[in-house]
Each structure stands twice: as C-alpha cells, then as structure tokens.
Amino acid sequence: MASISPARRALAHAPWSPAAWRDTTFVASGVPLQFAGWAVLGSVWPFWAPVNATPIFLVLAGTCALTLLALRPLTRWQRERCWAMLGLHIPSIPGFDEGRAWEVLRGLRKPEVWRMLRYHLIVGPLLAFGGLATIAAWAGGAILACTGAYTWALPDTSPLSSVDKAHAVRVGMLSVVGVLLLVAAPWVAAGVRRLDARAAVALLGPDRAAELERRVEDLAEKRASVVDAADLERRRIERDLHDGAQQRLVSLALNLGLARETLTGVPDDAMRVIVEAHEEAKEALTELRNLIRGLHPAVLEDRGLDAALSGIAARVPLEVRLRVEVEPRASSTVEAVAYFVVSEALTNVVKHARATAVDVAAIREGARLRLTVADDGVGGADPSRGTGLTGLARRVRSVDGTFRIISPAGGPTTVTVELPCAL
Amino acid sequence: MRIVIAEDSVLLRAGLIKLLETSGFEVAAAVGEAEGLLAAVREHRPDAAIVDVRMPPGFTDEGVRAALVMRREAPEVAVLLLSQYVEERYAADLLSTSTSGIGYLLKDRVADVSVFLDALRRVAAGGTALDPEVVSQLLLRRHRDPLDRLTPREKEVLALMAEGRSNAGIAGALVVSESAVAKHINNIFAKLDLPHAEGDHRRVLAVLRFLDGET
Numbered sequence: 046m047a048s049i050s051p052a053r054r055a056l057a058h059a060p061w062s063p064a065a066w067r068d069t070t071f072v073a074s075g076v077p078l079q080f081a082g083w084a085v086l087g088s089v090w091p092f093w094a095p096v097n098a099t100p101i102f103l104v105l106a107g108t109c110a111l112t113l114l115a116l117r118p119l120t121r122w123q124r125e126r127c128w129a130m131l132g133l134h135i136p137s138i139p140g141f142d143e144g145r146a147w148e149v150l151r152g153l154r155k156p157e158v159w160r161m162l163r164y165h166l167i168v169g170p171l172l173a174f175g176g177l178a179t180i181a182a183w184a185g186g187a188i189l190a191c192t193g194a195y196t197w198a199l200p201d202t203s204p205l206s207s208v209d210k211a212h213a214v215r216v217g218m219l220s221v222v223g224v225l226l227l228v229a230a231p232w233v234a235a236g237v238r239r240l241d242a243r244a245a246v247a248l249l250g251p252d253r254a255a256e257l258e259r260r261v262e263d264l265a266e267k268r269a270s271v272v273d274a275a276d277l278e279r280r281r282i283e284r285d286l287h288d289g290a291q292q293r294l295v296s297l298a299l300n301l302g303l304a305r306e307t308l309t310g311v312p313d314d315a316m317r318v319i320v321e322a323h324e325e326a327k328e329a330l331t332e333l334r335n336l337i338r339g340l341h342p343a344v345l346e347d348r349g350l351d352a353a354l355s356g357i358a359a360r361v362p363l364e365v366r367l368r369v370e371v372e373p374r375a376s377s378t379v380e381a382v383a384y385f386v387v388s389e390a391l392t393n394v395v396k397h398a399r400a401t402a403v404d405v406a407a408i409r410e411g412a413r414l415r416l417t418v419a420d421d422g423v424g425g426a427d428p429s430r431g432t433g434l435t436g437l438a439r440r441v442r443s444v445d446g447t448f449r450i451i452s453p454a455g456g457p458t459t460v461t462v463e464l465p466c467a468l
Numbered sequence: 469m470r471i472v473i474a475e476d477s478v479l480l481r482a483g484l485i486k487l488l489e490t491s492g493f494e495v496a497a498a499v500g501e502a503e504g505l506l507a508a509v510r511e512h513r514p515d516a517a518i519v520d521v522r523m524p525p526g527f528t529d530e531g532v533r534a535a536l537v538m539r540r541e542a543p544e545v546a547v548l549l550l551s552q553y554v555e556e557r558y559a560a561d562l563l564s565t566s567t568s569g570i571g572y573l574l575k576d577r578v579a580d581v582s583v584f585l586d587a588l589r590r591v592a593a594g595g596t597a598l599d600p601e602v603v604s605q606l607l608l609r610r611h612r613d614p615l616d617r618l619t620p621r622e623k624e625v626l627a628l629m630a631e632g633r634s635n636a637g638i639a640g641a642l643v644v645s646e647s648a649v650a651k652h653i654n655n656i657f658a659k660l661d662l663p664h665a666e667g668d669h670r671r672v673l674a675v676l677r678f679l680d681g682e683t
Binding site for chain 2: 284287288291293295298299300301305323326327330334337338342343344348352356359360361
C-alpha cells in the first residue's frame with residue numbers, strides 16, 4: 046500500500062483529469078436534488094396565512110405528508126444519479142420501494158423511512174453546500190486565473206489598466222490564487238463525492254443488519270422445508286418398499302416355502318436349490334425389514350418416541366436404561382431426527398464402546414428436546430473420524446440442534462444432543 | 469378349519485389362500501380391508517382370522533383395531549395378526565385384553581410354512597403365538613437379576629414358552645423329551661418365583677407378565 050507517489054496523486058486529481066470532471070458533475074448534479082428536500086419542506090409555508098386562520102396543525106400535517114410522499118421519488122433519483130455517474134449500485138429496499146405511493150405514509154415506524162429522512166433533510170443539504178463550494182472553487186478559480194489576461198486585454202485608457210507596479214503585483218497574486226483554486230477544486234469535488242457516496246449507500250440502500258436478518262429468516266424457512274421434504278421422502282420410500290418389494294419378497298418366500306414343504310419326488314439337487322433360494326429369500330426379508338425400520342419406523346408415527354425408542358432399546362444386546370418424557374410430542378421431523386440420533390448412537394456403542402450398559406434419556410425441557418446416550422464403555426470416540434458420528438452431527442445440525450460428545454480415552458462416553466421441538 | 473383372511477396385497481392374499489388350501493384349511497373369505505373383514509367374520513363365523521396390521525385406508529394399525537372390535541363382537545374367533553414389523557408396544561396392547569386365541573407374528577414367518585401353520589392351529593385352538601422377535605425384545609429388556617439365574621437351556625425354554633408353545637411344541641423345537649421340558653419349566657417357575665399356572669395360555673400370561681414387568 047501507499048505506493049502511489051504524491052506526484053501521481055496530484056496528476057490523478059489534476060483539473061483536466063477525467064476523475065475531476067466526473068466528481069464535479071456528480072457533485073454539481075446533486076445540488077438541486079439535495080436541496081429538494083428542504084424545498085418540499087418549505088413549499089407549504091407560503092400558503093399559510095395566519096390571517097385566514099388555516100390551522101397550523103393542518104399545515105404541519107400537509108408538510109409531513111408531502112415530505113413523506115417525496116421520499117420515494119427523491120430516493121430513486123438519487124440512486125439513479127449514483128448509478129449513472131459513479132457506477133455505484135444502491136439496491137432498492139423490499140419493504141420500502143414496493144406498493145402504492147401513499148403506503149409510505151404509514152411507514153413512520155420503519156427504520157428505512159427515518160434513514161431516508163436523514164439523507165434528504167440533513168445530510169443531503171449539507172452535501173449540497175459542499176457541492177456549491179466545489180462549483181464556487183471552479184468558477185472563482187477560472188475567473189481569477191484569467192485576471193492577468195483580462196487586464197492585458199483592456200484598452201490602456203481604462204482605469205483598471207494601470208501600469209503601476211503595485212497594480213501588476215495585485216493582478217499577479219489574484220492569478221496565482223485563481224490557479225490554486227483550480228487545483229484545489231478537484232480535491233474538494235473528490236471529498237464531497239466520497240462523503241456523498243458513503244452517505245447514499247448507508248442511508249438510501251437497505252440496512253445491512255436488517256438485510257442479513259431478513260436473509261437468515263428466509264434461509265431458516267427454506268432449510269426447514271428442505272428438512273421436512275427429506276423426512277417426507279424417507280417416509281414415502283418406506284411406504285413404497287413396504288407396499289412393493291417387501292410384499293413381493295414375502296410372497297416369493299412363501300411360495301418357495303410351500304414348494305419346499307409340499308413337493309415330493311424332486312431330485313435332491315433341485316431340492317437343494319429350492320432350500321437355498323428359500324433361505325436367501327428369508328435373509329433378504331430380514332435385511333429389508335431392518336433397512337425399512339432404520340428409515341422411518343411406523344411405530345414412531347403411531348405411538349411416538351417412547352414406543353419407537355423402547356423398540357430399538359430392546360433390540361440392542363446390552364442393558365439399556367431408557368427414560369422418555371416428551372409431553373407434548375415434538376414435531377414429526379424432530380421425532381425422526383431424535384429416533385435417528387439414539388439409533389445411531391446405540392449402534393456406535395454396540396460396535397465400538399465395549400460397554401455393558403447404556404443410559405438413554407429423551408427429556409423435553411420447554412421448547413427443547415434433550416437427548417443423552419451415556420455408556421460405560423472404553424471411550425475414545427472421535428467425531429472427526431468415522432462416518433457414524435459425523436452423519437449424526439449433520440442430521441442434528443439440519444434442524445438447528447446442538448451435538449456434544451464427551452469421550453475421554455478409557456471412557457465413559459456421553460453423547461448429548463439438544464433439538465428444538467418445533468421447526 | 470375355516471379361516472378368513474384380511475390382507476391388502478393381492479399377491480400375498482393369493483399366496484396365503486394357496487398355502488392354507490394345500491394344507492387342508494378352508495378359506496371362507498379373503499378381503500382387502502378392515503371393514504370387509506368385520507363383515508366377513510359376522511357372515512362366516514370362522515374359527516380364525518388372519519389379519520394384516522397395516523391396511524387401507526390409513527395404512528397404520530387398522531388390523532389391530534379391527535382385531536379389538538372382533539374380540540368384542542365374536543370372542544370365539546381367534547385372531548392371528550401379521551405385521552411387517554413387530555413392536556413390543558403393540559404386543560403389550562394386544563395381550564393386555566386377553567392372551568387366548570391371539571397371535572402376533574412377523575409377516576416373514578409365513579415363509580416357514582410348517583412353523584406358521586403350527587402357530588395358526590395353536591391360536592385357533594385358543595392358545596397364543598407370539599413372534600420370537602417380540603419375545604427376544606422382552607427378554608433383552610429384562611436383562612439383569614432373576615434371568616441370570618437361568619441356564620442357557622432354561623432361557624431357550626422360557627423364550628419358547630413366551631411364544632406360546634406347548635410342552636410338546638417346545639420338546640419338538642429343542643429336540644428333547646417332553647418330560648425334560650416339564651422339568652426345565654418347573655425349574656424356571658421356581659427360580660423366577662412365578663405362581664404355578666395350569667394350561668398353556670395361563671402359563672404364557674404368567675411368563676409375559678414377568679417379562680414385561682418393570683424390574
């Protein structure tokens with residue numbers, strides 16, 4: 046940084062540089078617009094004559110209404126000025142720039158309206174004075190710089206064209222002042238332009254904090270609907286598998302079983318094939334059943350978390366102490382996540398922890414659902430390795446939950462998950 | 469023996485009809501939804517009904533609800549529920565009313581033809597048939613304490629007993645003599661402090677109460 050030499054900078058701001066002219070036109074074009082706010086504010090007063098007894102409050106109300114109505118067009122023009130002359134894009138504000146013109150009148154509670162007022166009535170006019178100063182610098186500079194030429198061009202008889210030495214010095218000094226003003230004018234223009242642009246972005250565009258807030262709300266809503274859709278999809282797959290593949294497989298296994306029991310006089314080889322096929326079909330049924338139960342168990346929907354969790358607790362070959370207190374029930378998506386969390390955590394315990402007992406608790410505390418799975422195993426679980434824990438954490442985060450695992454080497458391991466009860 | 473079938477999958481319904489008819493049962497009616505089941509039971513008064521748990525229109529637990537209605541309207545008709553999954557919670561609900569003439573099996577079990585028909589006959593005769601999967605869930609739940617006192621063989625006998633098998637059935641499944649089974653059962657009842665119950669399904673009830681009880 047700071048590698049731009051003073052000479053370069055001076056050159057960039059030379060009176061003939063394009064930047065100087067751009068800044069000057071920008072600043073000068075702002076002057077009428079920036080005084081427009083005051084003009085609107087003052088426009089009603091000539092019509093107020095105490096004599097014909099127009100009540101003062103009517104006049105005040107009229108002034109306020111006019112000013113508010115002027116906000117939107119003034120703002121639009123200012124934005125267009127910034128865009129046309131500086132290439133500076135100031136986005137419109139969703140809650141402010143839409144709808145009918147008179148709707149602005151109801152907007153006094155909106156922070157945007159107050160920011161606009163600040164620009165058009167306070168900051169703008171101050172900048173307009175800056176603009177006037179810029180114009181004055183240019184005009185004054187030009188006139189004074191020409192003093193020498195002017196006196197030189199005058200006929201000798203004119204009283205101004207004295208050959209007196211003191212007079213010549215005065216003319217010279219005025220010319221110098223003029224040149225200095227011409228040199229200074231671009232700097233003034235640049236300064237005013239910078240202030241104006243900053244004020245316009247801050248006061249005429251959307252507020253960053255409000256914009257972010259709106260965006261966060263929007264995203265949260267979108268994510269909730271994505272999560273719900275995923276959950277719905279899981280249920281649909283479960284139903285499809287149940288109605289389709291599973292029924293077909295049961296029927297197949299039934300027919301094979303029937304063949305195995307009833308066919309007589311079949312060669313041994315053929316019988317062996319039938320028996321193998323039958324066993325395969327049964328294996329496939331068991332696998333499919335476990336898969337479906339992992340997707341979304343029907344009992345979860347019918348009877349809630351307690352029934353579904355005692356179902357998995359009973360399937361785990363460990364001592365599981367289960368405590369479920371979730372009244373009233375959480376939303377079905379959250380229940381599905383809670384079920385998944387406990388199911389995955391227990392699978393991990395069985396696979397890695399070498400535990401003898403697990404405590405599982407699902408307790409509703411106000412609007413939060415707190416899940417704990419604590420085992421007495423060897424610990425050392427690392428969430429950065431192994432897909433089980435990362436998948437779990439990801440699913441928890443998808444509903445804005447928090448996931449914590451404490452698992453020192455040597456154990457024990459405690460997984461704590463908090464979920465919001467409603468999305 | 470006359471049977472009514474309620475199963476919404478056409479394929480499986482046809483398979484069941486074929487299975488039952490080849491094995492000497494008479495299929496009085498085969499329907500696709502719960503309303504039709506109740507009508508068919510009223511009309512035909514069968515010995516047993518084979519009912520799919522998940523049926524139209526809601527595809528949740530229509531079969532269970534129909535079964536409960538049937539228990540009220542025609543208690544003499546045995547009900548064998550088939551389900552894609554067995555959940556101990558459903559089993560507990562079903563068995564809370566009565567354990568006679570009721571069965572709850574995984575749908576997959578129809579593939580093991582003889583085991584399935586055995587369960588059907590047991591239920592039709594007023595007994596109980598509980599899926600091994602449910603029983604193992606119940607056994608797992610009851611982990612500590614008295615169960616640890618049982619020998620592995622006694623645990624096997626207990627599981628088969630909980631499924632609703634008779635002494636002869638247990639003996640057949642474990643390939644031991646019936647008197648050996650009777651001895652095991654005596655030991656089990658003594659070790660678990662269960663009241664001695666006469667009759668198969670009373671015995672099932674006692675065992676299930678023990679397994680289902682909290683600690």
